Amino acid sequence: MPATAFVYGPHLQAYNPSDDAERPLRRELGIELLRAYGLLDHPDVTCHDPRLATEAELIEVHAPAYVNAVKRYSANPALAAEPEARMWGFQDGDTRARPGMHEAAAAACGSAVTGAIEIWEGRAVQAFCPAPAGLHHAMANRASGMCIYNDAAVAIRSLLERGAERIAYIDVDAHHGNGVQWIFYEDPRVLTVSVHETGRHLYPGTGGIAERGVGAGEGTSVNVPLPPYSGDGPYLRAMEEVVGPVVRRFRPDVVVTMTGVDPHHTDPMAHLQVTTAAFPRLYGILRDLAFDAAQGRWLVVTGGGYNIDLLARLWAYQLAAMLEVTLPEELPPAWLDMARERAGMAFTPVLSGDTPFVVDEESRRRGDEEGDAAVDAAKAAAGV
Numbered sequence: 113m114p115a116t117a118f119v120y121g122p123h124l125q126a127y128n129p130s131d132d133a134e135r136p137l138r139r140e141l142g143i144e145l146l147r148a149y150g151l152l153d154h155p156d157v158t159c160h161d162p163r164l165a166t167e168a169e170l171i172e173v174h175a176p177a178y179v180n181a182v183k184r185y186s187a188n189p190a191l192a193a194e195p196e197a198r199m200w201g202f203q204d205g206d207t208r209a210r211p212g213m214h215e216a217a218a219a220a221c222g223s224a225v226t227g228a229i230e231i232w233e234g235r236a237v238q239a240f241c242p243a244p245a246g247l248h249h250a251m252a253n254r255a256s257g258m259c260i261y262n263d264a265a266v267a268i269r270s271l272l273e274r275g276a277e278r279i280a281y282i283d284v285d286a287h288h289g290n291g292v293q294w295i296f297y298e299d300p301r302v303l304t305v306s307v308h309e310t311g312r313h314l315y316p317g318t319g320g321i322a323e324r325g326v327g328a329g330e331g332t333s334v335n336v337p338l339p340p341y342s343g344d345g346p347y348l349r350a351m352e353e354v355v356g357p358v359v360r361r362f363r364p365d366v367v368v369t370m371t372g373v374d375p376h377h378t379d380p381m382a383h384l385q386v387t388t389a390a391f392p393r394l395y396g397i398l399r400d401l402a403f404d405a406a407q408g409r410w411l412v413v414t415g416g417g418y419n420i421d422l423l424a425r426l427w428a429y430q431l432a433a434m435l436e437v438t439l440p441e442e443l444p445p446a447w448l449d450m451a452r453e454r455a456g457m458a459f460t461p462v463l464s465g466d467t468p469f470v471v472d473e474e475s476r477r478r479g480d481e482e483g484d485a486a487v488d489a490a491k492a493a494a495g496v
């Protein structure tokens with residue numbers, strides 16, 4: 113089995129990028145379920161307490177003036193009322209200046225960098241980095257979508273700095289991976305592939321098939337925008353028929369995936385209709401792809417996922433797929449008791465458990481039909 117780095121430290125929990133009070137608890141229950149299933153004691157897993165990304169690492173991706181602004185607002189959020197803060201993304205949308213945000217975002221980037229270095233220096237083949245929040249919307253010079261610094265981009269840059277020649281970034285979150293795409297839009301060394309709900313209906317509004325990269329980076333951005341209500345069929349087809357071929361063709365040194373779980377049909381932030389059963393299949397596809405295309409070198413950063421009953425189970429599927437182990441269907445009773453007490457609600461006791469669709473059958477049928485057409489269009493645009 114591949115040597116696997118698990119990169120996580122309690123300091124990553126000390127920050128909440130949003131007003132969503134449940135967010136830290138969701139993540140904590142996720143980590144605890146991995147522990148309760150014994151995955152962190154697996155003989156191939158080494159646990160790492162990550163460091164903060166250094167300022168030098170951050171400014172490989174982010175404009176120094178932007179990093180300075182983040183540091184000032186982080187120390188004193190009241191300063192973000194100044195007119196200049198609008199330019200840095202702190203006065204519109206949902207990203208607000210919060211105390212400690214610089215350190216917290218640097219910690220999340222440091223987590224991804226720690227995993228990347230473990231892989232690049234050969235101590236691990238793959239790394240699972242459950243950072244506090246998806247950071248894929250952060251731009252080089254602008255905060256966006258509750259994201260301050262871009263963890264995947266900083267990790268990718270650290271790999272390039274160390275001599276990697278080609279990196280493939282795969283974003284399966286329901287929202288377009290816009291930050292990573294734009295940061296590397298002209299860079300032929302970084303392939304960005306994003307499968308998401310179409311920007312016509314969902315934040316951030318980008319991620320169409322015409323966004324293919326420019327200049328030397330022409331062809332190294334690939335997008336599969338799926339219509340609302342697309343389900344397992346088009347979502348998994350996108351992975352097998354678009355993501356797989358373009359990543360194999362690119363022959364990356366390392367595969368980096370951003371595995372947000374908000375495509376699930378119960379997620380309150382998006383409208384895709386992916387079922388619980390599709391996620392272990394997704395993670396198996398990604399694992400096989402990393403194995404085929406990059407000798408198994410696979411860096412996983414986590415992303416969105418806003419259903420507290422679900423996130424922990426999908427993280428368990430994720431790490432289990434990396435370790436090629438099959439987990440018992442029954443969730444550990446001690447974890448269920450702890451989760452019920454902490455969250456004040458009962459949790460689904462079965463790993464593969466799902467709930468009935470809320471969206472009607474006709475809408476889902478049309479979502480799948482239009483989703484299949486969207487996959488076909490993305491295949492044609494990508495030439496696969």
Ligand SMILES: [Zn+2]
Nearest residue numbers: 285286287416
């Ligand atoms: Zn998302």
